[in-house]
Amino acid sequence: DAGVIxxxxxxxxxxxxxxxxxCKPISGHDYLFWYRQTMMRGLELLIYFNNNVPIDxxxxxxxxxxxxxxxxSFSTLKIxxxxxxxSAVYFCASSRDYPYxxxxxxxxxxxxx
Amino acid sequence: EDQVTxxxxxxxxxxxxxxxxxxxxxVSGLRGLFWYRQDPGKGPxFLFTLYSAGEEKExxxxxxxxxxxxxxxxxxxPKPEDSATYLCAVRSGSARQLTxxxxxxxxxxx
Numbered sequence: 001d002a003g004v005i006x007x008x009x010x011x012x013x014x015x016x017x018x019x020x021x022x023c024k025p026i027s028g029h030d031y032l033f034w035y036r037q038t039m040m041r042g043l044e045l046l047i048y049f050n051n052n053v054p055i056d057x058x059x060x061x062x063x064x065x066x067x068x069x070x071x072x073s074f075s076t077l078k079i080x081x082x083x084x085x086x087s088a089v090y091f092c093a094s095s096r097d098y099p100y101x102x103x104x105x106x107x108x109x110x111x112x113x
Numbered sequence: 114e115d116q117v118t119x120x121x122x123x124x125x126x127x128x129x130x131x132x133x134x135x136x137x138x139x140v141s142g143l144r145g146l147f148w149y150r151q152d153p154g155k156g157p158x159f160l161f162t163l164y165s166a167g168e169e170k171e172x173x174x175x176x177x178x179x180x181x182x183x184x185x186x187x188x189x190x191p192k193p194e195d196s197a198t199y200l201c202a203v204r205s206g207s208a209r210q211l212t213x214x215x216x217x218x219x220x221x222x223x
Contacts, residue, residue, distance in 0.1 A: 004156075031209055043157070043200065043213040056210065091156050100145055100204055102211060104156030 002026075004105035006092050012111045018080040021108045023092030024073055033102060034067055034077050035091040043091070049075065082112045115140045115205050117214035125220045126191055134186040134217045136201030145204040146184050147211060148177050150197045157200055191221045 005024040013019055025032045033048040047057040052069045060067070064083070069075040079086055089109050093102040116139040126132055138146065145164055149157035161170040163179040170177050174195060176187045186199055198218045202211040 033210065042215045045210050048210055050209065093156075095209075099162060100209070100211075101147055101159045101162050103159060104149075107154075107156050 004092055004094055004103055006090075006105035006108050008108060009106060010109045010111075012113065013082055014113055015083055016081040017112075018078065019082045019086075019110060019112075021077040021090050021092075021110070023075045023077070023105060025075070025092070025094030026103055027073070028096065029094035029103075030097045031095045031102075032069060032075050033093040033095075034075070035093065035104075037089045037091060037107070046077070079110075082110075084112045086110060087112050115203055115212040117201055117203055117212055119199075119201050119214035119217050121217060122215070123218045123220070125222065126188075128192055128221055128223050129190045131187070131189045131191070133188070134199055134219070136184040136186070136214055137182060138184070138201075138203050140203050140205035140212075142206045143203060144206065144208075146179055147202040147204070148184070148186055149200040149202065151200055151216070152197050160199075188219070191219075193221045193223050195219065196221045 007022045031050050034046040035043050037043045046059045047067045049069045067077045089107045091104050091107045093104045095102040118137045120135045145162050147162050148160040151157045161177040166181045168179050174189050178185050198216040200216045202213040204211050
């Protein structure tokens with residue numbers, strides 16, 4: 001299995017620009033999760049989907065953040081407009097309904113200047 | 114609200130010096146405790162899931178144990194390649210999301 005795939009691996013952008021992060025979950029997994037990791041706050045859940053439907057987006061920090069999952073093999077996390085405080089590593093993870101362990105992608109390191 | 118506290122924040126060991134990492138948790142109805150390993154610049158890598166007090170799981174030099182309040186990750190005769198950040202997470206009730214601790218950064222010196 002190829003594992004969870006994320007792109008790009010690194011993104012550097014200027015404040016105010018739109019940023020789109022992409023994720024391909026493991027085939028057959030019903031759940032997809034977006035996390036953000038920073039030194040200060042650790043690993044935080046932003047949103048998760050079940051069978052392509054958003055279930056809990058309470059971790060999305062602001063309206064500037066949005067996520068979609070148009071089909072079982074693709075999801076995007078968009079930030080518009082981006083701000084320097086959005087700089088972090090963003091991870092996508094996927095899991096089956098059971099067992100519940102999540103498998104993470106390699107992450108996208110976002111730097112907003 | 115689920116809470117996970119890991120200690121110590123950082124641990125330095127000599128190669129071959131066994132030790133344990135701690136994960137204390139407060140949840141309403143534990144449905145799984147998960148251990149992950151994270152190397153610099155990479156995503157967390159799944160290690161173990163424990164479901165009930167008294168359960169133990171092993172993988173090479175690692176053994177995870179679970180009580181009603183905490184979990185330990187025992188590292189026996191560690192090697193430099195065991196150096197990484199170890200993360201603990203819990204799942205409670207009917208939730209699908211995991212709550213992660215802040216991790217223990219382990220350094221094993223040759």
